[in-house]
Amino acid sequence: MTQSTGTDTYGPRVGGGGDWRDTATRYALVPLRIFLGVTFVYAGLDKLTDSAFMKEAGAGSVGDMMRAARDASAVPALVDVALESPVAFGYAIALGELAVGIGTLLGLLTRLAALGGALISLSLWLTVSWSADPYYYGNDLPYLMAWIPLVLAGAPLLSVDAALRARRRQRTGTYR
Secondary structure (H helix, E strand, O other), X not given: OEOOOOEEOOEEEOOOOXXXXXXXXXXXXXXXXXXXXXXXHHHHHHHHHXXXXXXXXXXXOHHHHHHHHHOOOOOHHHHHHHHOOHHHHHHHHHHHHHXXXXXXXXXXXXXXXXXXXXXHHHHHXXXXXXXXXXXXXXXXXXXXXXXXXXXXXXXXXXXHHHHHXXXXXXXXXXXX
């Protein structure tokens, strides 16, 4: 390995301080953040702008969707709570998805946003997509698993969290 040429046995260095794998590792969560963030913003906006969804009953309504999922869900009591006020539940899910998506995209309170996304995905998996057979046909379980790396690692790069952390370090003079 030679530092002077900017290459090593694995190819050209990226950024001078390490090989391309170091850079790829540092940025590995960025595509996941973008995908989950955009998806949850879209899901929230889709629910908020769908006049049929935000109704207690009728084709495409949150109420009918929850009634249809109730008996096949893993936790029928959770569905019963949602059915006490299906429209309020629909708004809660939509606004939750929107908040989670925006927080994830901006990297603002990323671990908290990711935990919110994981809880939304878990609740939807245990209710709406629980009856998918085989289980991997349901889409909420993979979303739940996708949130876990962001819950654990947050958004160390290209995020408001990272900028605030850097600013705090600069102010206090601590660099770790």
